[in-house]
Amino acid sequence: MNYKKIQKTLDKFSRKRNWKQFHTPKNLSMALSVEFSELIEIFQWSNSGGLEEIKDKKIRKNIEEEIADIFVYLLRLCDVINIDIEKAIKNKIDINELKYPIDKSFDSSKKYKDL
Secondary structure, eight states: OOHHHHHHHHHHHHHHTTOGGGOOHHHHHHHHHHHHHHHHHHHTTOSSTTTTGGGSHHHHHHHHHHHHHHHHHHHHHHHHTTOOHHHHHHHHHHHHHHHSOHHHHTTOOOOGGGO
């Protein structure tokens, strides 16, 4: 995936509609939170942890749309505040490698401070 190409497409979409004025870090963060909430709502009362819902084509399409909304807002936020998401992810993986050594975290869902 070429996320920079997607960011350019999103920026062009935004500029054509004169929406850049609304795409502040605060507004994008809030929109991101709303979209996450909409994804969470799909699974809220699931007895299977969501495993049954993903088998239903209509629900799965809704899940895909919410995930796309989340990713779009996240990419817009990164673009607006000039964060290289690929670099940020690589850095976070390196940090997590240290926080969650295999010998302590294997087969455990505990937070790093509880290992």
